[in-house]
Amino acid sequence: xxxxxxxxxxxxxxxxxxxxxxxxxxxxxxxxxxxxxxxxxxxxxxxxxxxxxxxxxxxxxxxxxxxxxxxxxxxxxxxxxxxxxxxxxxxxxxxxxxxxxxxxxxxxxxxxxxxxxxxxxxxxxxxxxxxxxxxxxxxxxxxxxxxxxxxxxxxxxxxxxxxxxxxxxxxxxxxxxxxxxxxxxxxxxxxxxxxxxxxxxxxxxxxxxxxxxxxxxxxxxxxxxxxxxxxxxxxxxxxxxxxxxxxxxxxxxxxxxxxxxxxxxxxxxxxxxxxxxxxxxxxxxxxxxxxxxxxxxxxxxxxxxxxxxxxxxxxxxxxxxxxxxxxxxxxxxxxxxxxxxxxxxxxxxxxxxxxxxxxxxxxxxxxxxxxxxxxxxxxxxxxxxxxxxxxxxxxxxxxxxxxxxxxxxxxxxxxxxxxxxxxxxxxxxxxxxxxxxxxxxxxxxxxxxxxxxxxxxxxxxxxxxxxxxxxxxxxxxxxxxxxxxxxxxxxxxxxxxxxx
Numbered sequence: 001x002x003x004x005x006x007x008x009x010x011x012x013x014x015x016x017x018x019x020x021x022x023x024x025x026x027x028x029x030x031x032x033x034x035x036x037x038x039x040x041x042x043x044x045x046x047x048x049x050x051x052x053x054x055x056x057x058x059x060x061x062x063x064x065x066x067x068x069x070x071x072x073x074x075x076x077x078x079x080x081x082x083x084x085x086x087x088x089x090x091x092x093x094x095x096x097x098x099x100x101x102x103x104x105x106x107x108x109x110x111x112x113x114x115x116x117x118x119x120x121x122x123x124x125x126x127x128x129x130x131x132x133x134x135x136x137x138x139x140x141x142x143x144x145x146x147x148x149x150x151x152x153x154x155x156x157x158x159x160x161x162x163x164x165x166x167x168x169x170x171x172x173x174x175x176x177x178x179x180x181x182x183x184x185x186x187x188x189x190x191x192x193x194x195x196x197x198x199x200x201x202x203x204x205x206x207x208x209x210x211x212x213x214x215x216x217x218x219x220x221x222x223x224x225x226x227x228x229x230x231x232x233x234x235x236x237x238x239x240x241x242x243x244x245x246x247x248x249x250x251x252x253x254x255x256x257x258x259x260x261x262x263x264x265x266x267x268x269x270x271x272x273x274x275x276x277x278x279x280x281x282x283x284x285x286x287x288x289x290x291x292x293x294x295x296x297x298x299x300x301x302x303x304x305x306x307x308x309x310x311x312x313x314x315x316x317x318x319x320x321x322x323x324x325x326x327x328x329x330x331x332x333x334x335x336x337x338x339x340x341x342x343x344x345x346x347x348x349x350x351x352x353x354x355x356x357x358x359x360x361x362x363x364x365x366x367x368x369x370x371x372x373x374x375x376x377x378x379x380x381x382x383x384x385x386x387x388x389x390x391x392x393x394x395x396x397x398x399x400x401x402x403x404x405x406x407x408x409x410x411x412x413x414x415x416x417x418x419x420x421x422x423x424x425x426x427x428x429x430x431x432x433x434x435x436x437x438x439x440x441x442x443x444x445x446x447x448x449x450x451x452x453x454x455x456x457x458x459x460x461x462x463x464x465x466x467x468x469x470x471x472x473x474x475x476x477x478x479x480x481x482x483x484x485x486x487x488x489x490x491x492x493x494x495x496x497x498x499x500x
Contacts, residue, residue, distance in 0.1 A: 017097050019129075022122035023049075026104050026131050030118060033111040040114070042135060047082030048119025052132040054079065055091065056123035059130035064093045067132065068361070070321040071329050077134070078222040081147060084117065084136035085207075085221035086330070097129035104131045113137070139165050139219040140208055145196075151226045154197040157182075157206065161190035165210030165219060170194040171336075175202025179338050201227025207334070218334065240323030247324040248274070248351045251366070254328055255341050255349060262342045267370065272454075273350020276307050277367040281352035284365050288356070290320055300369065308489070310374035310455035315340040317368040324353050327366040346370040374455055380490070381407075384456035384475050388465065388494070395466050403497065405439050406474020410493040414478045418491045421482050423450050425493075432495075442499055445469070449494040452485050456492045469498040 031041040054076045059067035066072060068091045077084055090110055094100030115135040122131050142159040149155055161168055168190065170182040182194040196206060208220035241247040248269060256266040280303060284290055293299050298306075300316045317337040319327030331337045340346070352367040377383045389399050413432055417423055425432060425448040436446045447464040456477045464470065474495045481487040 017101070017124075017129075019053075019122040019124050022097065022101055022124075022129060022131055023120045025101060026122070026133060027118070027120045029105050030110055030120065030133060030135075033108060034115075037111050039111055040116075042115040042118035045082070045117040045119050045136075047080045048077065048084065048087065048117055048134045048136065049121055050080035050119070051076040051082055052119040052121025052134050053123060054121070055089070055134075056121045056130040056132040059091050059093050059132065060123055060125045060128055064091045064130070065322065065361070067091050067130070068322060070326045073134070074221065075223065078147065081144065083140075083142055083208075083220040083222040084134075084138060085218045087134040087136035088113065088115070090133040090135075091130070092132075093128065093130045095128040097124055097127070100129040100131050104133075110135060138162070139210060139217065140168075142208070142220055145206075145222075145224075147222070147224050149198045149224055149226050151198055151201045153226075154195050156193050157196050157208075158193040159191070159208065159220070161192075161210045161219060163190075165212045165217060166190055167211045168192045168219070169209045170196070171207045171209065172196055173205040173207075173338060175200065175204065179342075196224075198224070198226040209336075240325055244278075244353055247353050250325060251328050251351050251368070252349065254325070254332075255368075258332070258338075258341050262344075264342060264344050265347065267346055267349040270348035270350050270371070270373075272307060272309055273348055273369045273371060274352065275350070276303050276309065277350040277352030277369045278354070279303075279352065281354035281365045281367045284318075284367075285354040285356040290318065290365065292316055292318060304369075304371075308451070308453035309371070310453065310457055311371040312374055313345050314369065314371040315343065315346065317341070317366075317370075319364075319366040319368075321364060322361065324364045324366055327364050331366070331368065340368075340370055343370065345372045347372050374457060377455070377457065380456045381475055381477060384477065384492070385473075387457045388473060388475070391465055397466065397468055398471070400473040400496070401471060403440075403472045403474045403495075406436065406472065406495040406497060407476055408474070409435055409439065410474045410476030410495045411478065412476065414476045414491045414493045417450070417493070418478050418480045418482065421484050423452055423485070423491060425450050436495060436497065440497060443497040444500040445498045447496045449496075451492055452482075452489050453492060454489060456490050464494070464496045467496065467498070470496040471499055472497050 034041045055067045058072060068089050073089050092100050092104045094103050114137055116138045117136045119134045139162050140159050145157050146155055170184060172180045172182055182196060185193045204224045206222055206224060207218060210217055210219045241250050252269055259266055287295060289295060300314060304314060317331045317340055319331040321327040321330050348371050350369040354365050355362045385402055392399055416427055432448060433446050449462050449464055477490045477492040479490050
């Protein structure tokens with residue numbers, strides 16, 4: 001009888017759980033998890049708490065996945081008068097409420113990254129409940145700023161960066177997609193103020209960027225809707241594509257819609273850029289990093305160089321979210337990335353999409369590469385020599401003399417290499433260096449570079465190019481098809497020589 005009574009009391013207590021009970025127990029659990037790994041417990045933040053409650057309600061109405069969508073999180077934080085950019089979101093939904101709480105308390109991964117602020121929100125409807133935690137590492141402190149300013153108003157945005165960041169920049173994306181960098185009035189201790197002008201009604205995004213040891217970093221992001229008819233762009237439901245081809249097509253359509261608004265030439269998908277972008281997205285997913293510079297130190301320039309892609313200018317956008325289109329939203333909300341999308345110089349784009357598991361859910365990593373390709377040259381060898389001389393000048397080294405003898409040897413070697421399908425500096429027969437020494441009696445050393453490219457102008461960086469002792473160069477190239485290295489490529493040999 002006593003045992004049965006205890007069970008009934010426990011059941012009755014569980015049924016009486018309120019949203020406040022869920023929030024308190026969930027917040028206490030998060031604090032304990034951070035302390036368990038030696039991290040400071042994030043401080044409870046009221047704006048993140050309000051945003052978490054709104055997302056918990058959305059999780060019951062639309063589903064946990066929709067509530068965790070970056071669009072929903074960004075808009076909820078902004079609506080709650082917050083400004084943390086892309087806080088980590090943990091969304092749990094269950095029935096009955098104690099099951100949602102039990103699922104939340106079983107999570108031990110919220111402490112994997114440090115956080116300075118957190119908000120926990122709960123919502124109960126019938127016998128179902130949702131719990132949401134938002135975790136952020138705050139890099140800036142902002143004074144209150146109106147989320148519904150009047151058109152033609154110009155409120156002041158003032159704040160202070162944390163010690164890890166300096167040199168604030170403020171960007172505003174206007175309803176027509178234009179991006180403005182706002183002049184700042186700077187003070188001591190990384191304090192700043194900016195007058196943000198709202199010339200017309202519509203949806204604006206405001207971003208504060210600081211500069212740290214790893215380069216520029218988004219410190220704050222929020223939205224403002226000028227006028228009485230506020231448009232919450234972030235709440236639209238996205239139907240994510242189900243294949244790579246569909247995702248590329250959808251992202252291309254979105255990019256070109258933005259460019260059309262700005263009366264710009266539409267960009268075209270480039271299969272080689274698709275391959276480079278896809279490879280980088282897969283690398284980030286496999287090695288669990290998200291940055292423009294890979295762990296081996298390579299950047300976009302190196303990646304395009306390795307692919308043999310010749311270009312005049314190039315830019316790269318990265319986005320990460322629950323799906324490719326949600327990631328595209330993140331990209332568009334970044335003024336720097338948006339400027340790439342609406343840069344009139346770009347003619348081609350490549351899109352890569354890979355997935356990794358984050359908090360048990362697939363997360364899309366999107367890489368976009370935009371370029372202006374190097375146009376076909378009437379005299380590619382001449383342009384290759386020009387490229388060599390430009391690189392020497394950039395290294396503050398003397399120009400190299402063009403040697404017809406070295407050029408002839410290089411061209412013959414390139415032709416043989418293509419015939420044998422072997423891009424090697426040494427082929428069967430007389431060694432290449434011996435042929436050079438036999439033809440030029442006044443040289444002390446010689447060195448060779450070999451590469452395959454869409455253009456001879458893409459001379460790879462090498463120790464030979466940067467060797468001050470070298471005083472002459474010969475470039476030979478042949479264009480043809482290779483079963484191993486692809487069709488219609490240049491096989492290029494560059495021979496350097498240093499005098500006695």
